[in-house]
Amino acid sequence: MFKGKHFYKGLVLMSAAGVLAACGNDGDVPGTDGADDNGNGETEEEVSLAIMQGKVEFNNQFNELADMYMDENPNVSIEITSVGGGTDYFTQLTTRFSAGDEPDIFSVAGPNEFEQMAEYLADLSDTDAANAALEGTLTDVTGEDGVVTALPYNLEGYGFIYNKEVFEAAGIDAEAISTYEELEEAVQTIDGQKDDLDIEAVFAFPGAEAWVPGNHLSNVYLTHEFDENVNEAYNAETVAFEKGDEFQRMLDLQVDYSVGPVLSLDYSQQVEEYFSLGQVAMIQQGNWVYPTLLQMDPEFAENSVGMIPIPLEGYENQLPVGVPNYWAVNSNKDDATVQAAKDFLDWMYLSDEGKDFVINEFNFIPAYEGYDDMEISDPISQIVYDYSERGDTIGWVFNGYPTGWTNNEFGPNIQAYIGGEMTWDEMVENSISAWESLK
Amino acid sequence: MKNKELTFWLFITPVLLSLSLVVIVPVFMGLFYSFTDWNGLNFNNIIGFEHYRRLLEDEQFRNSLWFTFRFTFVSVIILNFVGLGLAVLVTSKLRSRNILRTVFFMPNLIGGLILGFIWQFIFIRVFSAVGDFTGFEGLLGWLSTPETGFWGLIILTVWQQAGYIMIIYIAYLQGIPKELIESANIDGATSFQKFRHVIFPLIAPGFTVSMFLTLSSSFKIYDQNLSLTGGGPYNSTQMVAMNIVDTAFSSNQMAYGQSKAVIFFIIVAIFSLSQVYYSKKREVDL
Numbered sequence: 001m002f003k004g005k006h007f008y009k010g011l012v013l014m015s016a017a018g019v020l021a022a023c024g025n026d027g028d029v030p031g032t033d034g035a036d037d038n039g040n041g042e043t044e045e046e047v048s049l050a051i052m053q054g055k056v057e058f059n060n061q062f063n064e065l066a067d068m069y070m071d072e073n074p075n076v077s078i079e080i081t082s083v084g085g086g087t088d089y090f091t092q093l094t095t096r097f098s099a100g101d102e103p104d105i106f107s108v109a110g111p112n113e114f115e116q117m118a119e120y121l122a123d124l125s126d127t128d129a130a131n132a133a134l135e136g137t138l139t140d141v142t143g144e145d146g147v148v149t150a151l152p153y154n155l156e157g158y159g160f161i162y163n164k165e166v167f168e169a170a171g172i173d174a175e176a177i178s179t180y181e182e183l184e185e186a187v188q189t190i191d192g193q194k195d196d197l198d199i200e201a202v203f204a205f206p207g208a209e210a211w212v213p214g215n216h217l218s219n220v221y222l223t224h225e226f227d228e229n230v231n232e233a234y235n236a237e238t239v240a241f242e243k244g245d246e247f248q249r250m251l252d253l254q255v256d257y258s259v260g261p262v263l264s265l266d267y268s269q270q271v272e273e274y275f276s277l278g279q280v281a282m283i284q285q286g287n288w289v290y291p292t293l294l295q296m297d298p299e300f301a302e303n304s305v306g307m308i309p310i311p312l313e314g315y316e317n318q319l320p321v322g323v324p325n326y327w328a329v330n331s332n333k334d335d336a337t338v339q340a341a342k343d344f345l346d347w348m349y350l351s352d353e354g355k356d357f358v359i360n361e362f363n364f365i366p367a368y369e370g371y372d373d374m375e376i377s378d379p380i381s382q383i384v385y386d387y388s389e390r391g392d393t394i395g396w397v398f399n400g401y402p403t404g405w406t407n408n409e410f411g412p413n414i415q416a417y418i419g420g421e422m423t424w425d426e427m428v429e430n431s432i433s434a435w436e437s438l439k
Numbered sequence: 440m441k442n443k444e445l446t447f448w449l450f451i452t453p454v455l456l457s458l459s460l461v462v463i464v465p466v467f468m469g470l471f472y473s474f475t476d477w478n479g480l481n482f483n484n485i486i487g488f489e490h491y492r493r494l495l496e497d498e499q500f501r502n503s504l505w506f507t508f509r510f511t512f513v514s515v516i517i518l519n520f521v522g523l524g525l526a527v528l529v530t531s532k533l534r535s536r537n538i539l540r541t542v543f544f545m546p547n548l549i550g551g552l553i554l555g556f557i558w559q560f561i562f563i564r565v566f567s568a569v570g571d572f573t574g575f576e577g578l579l580g581w582l583s584t585p586e587t588g589f590w591g592l593i594i595l596t597v598w599q600q601a602g603y604i605m606i607i608y609i610a611y612l613q614g615i616p617k618e619l620i621e622s623a624n625i626d627g628a629t630s631f632q633k634f635r636h637v638i639f640p641l642i643a644p645g646f647t648v649s650m651f652l653t654l655s656s657s658f659k660i661y662d663q664n665l666s667l668t669g670g671g672p673y674n675s676t677q678m679v680a681m682n683i684v685d686t687a688f689s690s691n692q693m694a695y696g697q698s699k700a701v702i703f704f705i706i707v708a709i710f711s712l713s714q715v716y717y718s719k720k721r722e723v724d725l
Contacts (some may be wrong), residue, residue, distance in 0.1 A: 091688050092477075098480050112691070116478075207583075208671055259585035263672040264563055404690025408499070408674070415673035419584070438690070 012311045040329050047340040048077045051094065052103035054089030055153065055325055056082045057291070061361040066354060069344060076340055093117075104333055105341045108150055109325045110399030111234035114141070121149040122331035128346045132368045134388070136395075150326035151345055154364035155320040157307075157393070158216055158286030159383035166190065166197050166281040174308050178316040180249065187257050190191050190281050193204055202281045204274035205254040207262035207418050210411025211295045212284060213251060215398035218410070219320055220310045221247040230322075233400030239435045241428050246313060248424050254284065255418055272296055273337050284310065287380040290362065294378070307383045315394060319387040322396025323367060402438035409434035465706035466704075473698035479687075482694070490698035499674060502681040502701060504706075510589065510678065511657040513558070514596050518653045519646070521597055522604025527634075529605070530612045540609070544602035551599070551675035555666025558595045562667075592593045592676065595663055600656065604649045611645035612638070654714055658707045679703050 059082040067426075081103070083089040090113055094108055097120070105372070108114055114121070124130050125148045130138065133152060141150040159286045160183075171188045172191055187202050194201065206212050221243040226233040241247070255262050259274055271289045274280045277298035283289075293301035293354040309319045329341040348354040349368050358364045359374050364389075365381045376382045387393055398406070410431045416422040473490055475482040494500060525543050530620045546554065562581040569580030581587040615638060623633045661680040664670070670677035670685075677685075683703065687696025 045656055088688075116480075208669065259578040263583035264581070269563075403691075404685070407689050408685055412671070412673040415671060419672050421673060 039279070045336060046075050046077070047337055048079065048102040049105060049337070049344060050079050050081070051105040052081045052083070052093055053105075053107040053325075053327075054083055054093075054109065055107065056084030058286075058362050063129065064361065065348065065354070065357050068357075069347060072281055077343070078317055078344070087359060092326070102330055102332060104337050105345070106328055106330065107153070107325050108328045111140070111231055112399075112403050114149070117328065118125050120328070120330050120332055122329040122341075124151055124329060124342065124345075125343045127151065129349045129368065132308045132350060132370060134367050137367045140323070141326055150328045151349075152367035153324040153325040153327065154323070154358075155317045155321055155367045155384060155388055156288060156324050156365065157387065158284070159307045159309045159319050160282045161275070161285050161289065161305060161307045161380065162282035163275070163278060163280070164306050166199060166278070169197055170281075174306060177308055178311060180246065180311045180313070183311050186251060187253060191257055197281070198278075199281055200274065200279045201259040202257040202261055203259070204265060204270040204280040204283050205258035205262050206265045206267050206270040207255070207415060208264055208266040210407050210415070212267070213414045214406035214411035215401070216286070216320070217251065217254075217284060217310070218247065219396055219398045220312055221250075223320070223394050224315070225399070226397045228395030228397065230395065230397045230400040233397040236400075237436065237439055239432055241432065243312070244424075250310065251414070251418075263415055276300065284352045287378070287384050290378045290380050302379070305379060307380050309387075312394075316393045318392050319384065320396060321384060321393040322399075395410050397400070402435055405431075405435055405438055409438070465525040469697050470701055472694055473701050474720045475694055477697070478691070479693040483631050490695050491702070493695065494698060494702065495612055499677070500679075500682055502674070503677050503679045506589070507658060507679045510592060510660075511654065514593050514657045515650065515653045517593065518600055518657075519605055519649055521601040522649060523608050525601060525605040526608030526612055530609055540605075543605055546601075547603045549599070551660075551662035552598055552666045554595060555663045558591065558598075559667050562591050582668055583672060584701060586671065588672065591665065591667055592660075596657065596660065599663070600653065605652065607652075608642060608645050609651050611642040615641050640647035642720040643718070647715060647722065650718055651711055651715050655707060655711045658703075658710070 051066075059080070059111075062082070063080055066080055070076055070078055081327055083092050089107070093103075094116070096103060096265070099231075102120070106117075108117055108121075125146070127148075129151050130148045134155075137152045137155070138148055141152075142148050162174050164174070167186075167190075170186075170190045172189060174186075176184055177183050189399065190197065190199075190202050202417060222233075222239060222241070225240055225242055226236060229243065244278050259265065259280060271285060275283045275285075275289075276288055276293050278300070278363065290301065290305075293305060307319075309317055312318070327345055329338055329345075331338065333341075349358060355371060359371065363378060363381065365385050376385055401410070413422060413427045413431050413434075417424060417427040472482070474485055474487055476484050476486055529540045529543070533539065549557075559582065566578040566581045570576065582591050619637055619641070620633065622638050628636070635718065659680055660678055664676070664678045664681050667678040670681055679699070680703075683696050683699045687693050688698060690696075
């Protein structure tokens with residue numbers, strides 16, 4: 001027989017230990033698990049790279065690329081975590097850092113994220129990729145001392161994506177539109193014939209998405225206030241809306257000639273339902289919609305889609321092009337790991353296999369030199385690349401807006417303006433004071 | 440005697456430990472962080488009531504709070520009304536009552552996020568299609584105004600949770616002794632009188648439970664809110680939970696969000712506890 005007391009005491013302790021053990025289970029980070037030596041004769045040290053990144057769309061292709069790299073370099077094992085959506089990603093990244101499970105390579109976007117991760121950014125100046133990066137793509141991530149702390153993923157650009165068939169049928173040459181007046185005239189012409197053209201409206205404007213007017217459209221009118229420099233926007237105490245009138249009339253134009261009700265129209269309706277099915281003549285979006293268009297109707301996507309810049313007085317025919325995401329290497333790791341991380345990034349963007357993947361599988365618009373002789377597969381990306389090559393671009397500053405400004409203040413204010421709850425002046429005033437208070 | 444005490448602790452330790460690890464300790468940590476400038480990783484200063492003072496001037500938080508109150512008020516009433524109604528229906532002599540129970544309960548098995556997207560489709564597409572077809576303008580433009588957003592949320596919540604509340608009422612309805620109904624019948628009570636004076640007092644404990652559940656769940660709704668309206672248009676349908684998440688995770692003001700959460704916790708606790716207290720008083724014993 002057990003002596004009751006000891007028996008119970010033991011049980012209590014055991015159950016307590018069980019609870020604690022269950023809670024502390026995440027301590028065993030996969031350190032060197034790619035250990036199954038398949039006798040390739042490699043003598044190099046085993047390295048494992050944990051990658052965490054925020055562009056979930058190309059997760060599968062990225063994993064394939066990593067597999068290819070691991071086949072070539074048996075001593076390297078790569079583990080990829082992809083987390084979707086801007087805010088969720090960064091929260092999870094910081095959570096992993098504070099839990100001690102730090103990734104070796106991670107993606108960062110925007111000055112605020114850079115500032116928060118500053119102590120973890122390794123110096124990447126000596127990588128080949130940094131030397132091959134296109135002009136301008138590193139300015140946002142180069143410190144005053146010339147140290148490059150991150151490498152661009154790719155380039156992205158946006159404007160008015162239009163349906164060539166509709167424009168042709170209406171007798172309008174979209175490429176010739178460069179001013180607001182010309183655009184307005186074209187819109188009115190199309191609107192006048194919408195029954196003949198068999199479309200529902202000229203635009204599909206997604207008022208439910210704060211970022212479409214709040215980040216992308218506003219960027220066109222605010223970027224020159226900050227010299228097209230995202231860090232300048234990030235450090236700015238206030239915003240003036242110098243080109244507010246132009247901004248207002250462009251917003252009005254899109255809303256007035258849009259499928260309604262604008263305020264509940266979202267991105268997927270805009271792109272999938274209205275544009276890809278030929279219900280509207282144009283939408284304000286970027287090259288990222290192409291895979292969706294291709295999925296909906298390959299023939300339409302390949303032959304009938306074009307893109308023109310959003311007209312801005314004094315800066316005609318310039319497309320907003322930027323780097324949405326950067327790769328950073330964790331400086332908190334040992335030298336071998338940091339070097340392995342750099343090698344992987346160099347290989348991804350500069351080796352022949354890597355380049356082929358970047359263009360054809362990722363469908364990236366390359367932010368690096370050495371892609372001249374390669375064909376970019378989709379027409380919208382080609383347009384973006386052409387504009388960047390010519391230098392006819394304006395910079396992205398919206399990643400430098402105060403954190404939460406677009407989603408919680410500016411975006412809702414624009415929605416209130418569209419819904420008639422606020423006048424334009426109230427909208428501007430409100431948004432300016434929100435900017436100042438968030439700084 | 441000693442042995443009994445030990446058994447007591449033996450059984451309570453696992454629960455106590457896990458509860459304190461995931462609830463009690465975090466509550467106090469959260470309370471502490473709300474007085475600091477914590478950014479999610481670390482903090483530099485203890486700033487006292489600064490965040491709470493700022494809260495008083497936060498118009499969006501006030502709007503969210505007001506919206507949440509209105510939402511909770513309406514949804515608690517409708518939910519209990521519909522839940523009780525369904526319960527009465529499926530405990531009656533309907534032949535299809537068993538299948539109906541399953542059907543009514545089913546929405547509760549679908550996650551709130553998915554439900555939100557399904558109803559978004561219904562409100563925006565189906566409603567407008569029906570509206571276009573019949574020319575009934577009340578069905579057009581749902582979720583694009585604050586009012587339709589509000590009622591959309593109510594409809595979604597009621598549709599989802601009424602089945603669950605129904606189950607609770609069924610349990611209590613079936614617990615009513617047959618003799619009491621019978622004697623009421625013999626006394627010549629009408630159906631309404633039976634319901635009002637016999638059944639209703641006897642299911643009062645169920646009422647307490649359901650009120651508590653609906654009240655606290657309506658206050659804390661987040662996923663339905665996120666997927667159905669996302670707070671739009673212009674944050675007019677943003678509930679407090681969402682306001683807190685946005686503050687903490689999208690504006691990255693962790694400590695400020697935390698102080699909102701503390702206030703929210705206090706409000707929900709006051710409402711739920713006082714509701715339970717008053718409802719308890721009305722229950723009758725057999």
